[in-house]
Amino acid sequence: MAKIIVVTSGKGGVGKTTSSAAIGTGLALAGHKTVIVDFDIGLRNLDLIMGCERRVVYDFVNVINGEANLKQTLIKDKRTDNLFILPASQTRDKDALTRDGVEKVLNELAKDFDFIICDSPAGIESGAMMALYFADEAVVVTNPEVSSVRDSDRILGMLSSKSRRAEQGLEGIKEHLLLTRYNPERVEKGEMLSVEDVKEILAIELVGVIPESQAVLNASNSGQPVILDKESDAGQAYLDTIKRLLGEQVPFRFLNVEKKGFMKRIFGG
Amino acid sequence: MSLLDYFRSTKKNTASTAKERLQIIVAHERKRRNGPDYLPQLERDILEVIRKYVDIPADQIAVSLEQRGDQISVLELNVTFPDDKR
Numbered sequence: 001m002a003k004i005i006v007v008t009s010g011k012g013g014v015g016k017t018t019s020s021a022a023i024g025t026g027l028a029l030a031g032h033k034t035v036i037v038d039f040d041i042g043l044r045n046l047d048l049i050m051g052c053e054r055r056v057v058y059d060f061v062n063v064i065n066g067e068a069n070l071k072q073t074l075i076k077d078k079r080t081d082n083l084f085i086l087p088a089s090q091t092r093d094k095d096a097l098t099r100d101g102v103e104k105v106l107n108e109l110a111k112d113f114d115f116i117i118c119d120s121p122a123g124i125e126s127g128a129m130m131a132l133y134f135a136d137e138a139v140v141v142t143n144p145e146v147s148s149v150r151d152s153d154r155i156l157g158m159l160s161s162k163s164r165r166a167e168q169g170l171e172g173i174k175e176h177l178l179l180t181r182y183n184p185e186r187v188e189k190g191e192m193l194s195v196e197d198v199k200e201i202l203a204i205e206l207v208g209v210i211p212e213s214q215a216v217l218n219a220s221n222s223g224q225p226v227i228l229d230k231e232s233d234a235g236q237a238y239l240d241t242i243k244r245l246l247g248e249q250v251p252f253r254f255l256n257v258e259k260k261g262f263m264k265r266i267f268g269g
Numbered sequence: 270m271s272l273l274d275y276f277r278s279t280k281k282n283t284a285s286t287a288k289e290r291l292q293i294i295v296a297h298e299r300k301r302r303n304g305p306d307y308l309p310q311l312e313r314d315i316l317e318v319i320r321k322y323v324d325i326p327a328d329q330i331a332v333s334l335e336q337r338g339d340q341i342s343v344l345e346l347n348v349t350f351p352d353d354k355r
Contacts, residue, residue, distance in 0.1 A: 146287050153295045157302045190282025197288045201295055 002110035005117050005245075006135035006173075008159075010151030012122030014143045015180040018216055019238075020119035021049045022227040023139065026242035028083035029227075032114040035074065037106075038088035039131035040121035041096055047087045050077065051223025061089035064101035070108055079228065084113075097130045106134050124158060133164050137174040139207065139245075143181045144193040149201055152177075156202065176207035178241065183212045184257045195255060208241030210234050211254040304334050315346065323350060 007020040017040075024036035037060065038046035047053040052075045058068035063086075070086075077083035086109075089096060109116050120131035132138060138159050142152040159173045160166055166173075179198055186192035199206055210216075215232030219225060227242075229235040233254050243250045301308065312332040319325060329349040336342050 146291055149291050150294060150298075153298065157299070161302075187284070190284045193284050193287055193291075197284070201288070201291050 002113050002116050003137065004106065004110075004135050005115060005137045005139060006120055006132045007117060007139045007141060008120040008128065008132055008155050009122065009141040009148070010124065010128075010155040011143075011148045014141050014148050015210070015216075016122070016141050017045050017049050017119055018220065018226060019139065019141050019178060019180065019210075020046060020117050021225040022235075022238040023242065023245070024085075024115070024117045025077070025080050025083060025225040026227050026238055027115045027117075027245070028077070028080045030242060030246060031082065033082045033112065034115040034117065035084040035086055035109055035113045036117040036119060037086040037109075038119050039097070039127050040088050040119065041094065041127055042088075042090060042092050043121065044088040044090055046085060046119050047075075048223060049220055050085050050225065052077070052085055052087075053223070056087045059087045059089040060105070061091055061096045063105055064096070064098065070105070079224070094126060097127060099130065099133065102130050103134065124154065128155075129158070129162060132159055132173075133162070135159075135163060135173050136165075137176065137245075139176045139178050140202070140204065141178050141180055142198060142202070144179060144183075144187070144195075144198055146193075149193070149198055152202055156204065175204045176245070177202055177204045178208045178210070179206070180210040181212045182209050182254070184255060188257050195252075206252075207244050208237060209252055209255060210237045210241070300333055308332065308334060319348060325349070325351060 005023070007016050007023065009016050020036055024034050028034045036046060036050070038044055040046070041061065047056050055075050058073040062068040063070055063073050073086060075085045075087065077085065106116060118131040118135065121127040140152050140155060142148050156175060159175060163173055165171065177199065179195060182195070183192055187194045195206065195209055211233050213232060213234035215229050215234045216226050219229055226232065226234050227238040230239070237254055240250045240253060312330065315332060316327060316330050319330070325348065331347040333345045334342055335345060
């Protein structure tokens with residue numbers, strides 16, 4: 001039985017697509033057959049982050065409308081085995097995703113895959129609601145910043161009231177907090193909310209802390225999920241996150257200001 | 270406010286301000302989320318009635334509905350009057 005994980009946030013620009021790409025790739029690297037589904041209809045971007053933008057032929061809406069089948073539409077990742085991408089459509093029709101259509105596609109994917117990662121659009125419109133409706137678990141991507149934390153709390157409200165699990169009275173969606181763009185220097189100076197602050201306010205279990213990192217922009221520039229950059233802090237933080245998602249206990253890293261050693265100061269790092 | 274307080278308050282770190290503000294707004298919005306749909310309108314109506322008599326800003330009134338057990342819901346109304354209007 002496939003596990004459906006929605007990557008959501010409410011607020012835009014906090015790192016949903018970056019995280020979806022990293023989590024999907026990480027799960028595939030761990031040997032699980034994984035598909036990442038882009039729910040951001042009209043503003044497709046997962047393809048660009050995954051570096052497969054020139055290989056898109058059909059899209060999610062084509063499959064729903066029966067204009068193409070899944071086999072024609074899924075893009076197989078060239079770098080990572082077990083990994084596929086279902087691109088969003090560029091149509092401007094916001095109602096192109098119907099609940100029945102999405103359910104049909106997810107059911108079909110569930111036969112083949114271990115994990116289905118739903119990359120949610122920002123906001124609380126129908127696209128975002130559709131992305132979270134069928135989820136078993138949710139990764140709530142949050143920046144240590146007031147508007148992002150508030151929007152995350154709103155999304156947590158939606159997860160517990162507007163999902164399939166809530167409507168059918170099943171066990172609730174398992175919620176994970178993923179804190180991104182974390183800057184320990186600024187936290188130390190009292191300029192940024194700390195991990196503990198955000199945990200206390202949102203009161204959900206922490207699955208990962210991704211430090212603010214140059215590696216993220218470099219990764220998106222080159223269309224390569226940052227988790228593949230294993231030397232980078234962000235890449236390693238995502239690898240830790242995957243282990244926790246899979247139930248392993250891993251200590252949190254990159255939470256404190258790193259004192260630069262002599263060698264590092266000379267050679268960089 | 271003394272001169273010393275003035276310097277102190279500008280030095281207060283912004284992260285703790287952010288945390289306090291978030292705790293208040295998030296608690297407020299959670300309450301509303303779990304409350305009935307008519308609560309915001311009820312709050313506005315009550316505010317209008319009070320405003321006929323006393324000029325108070327909108328944020329000085331808080332209405333909440335609390336469920337106590339299965340049988341009783343308590344509607345709590347909290348109005349802060351400005352100092353000079355008492």
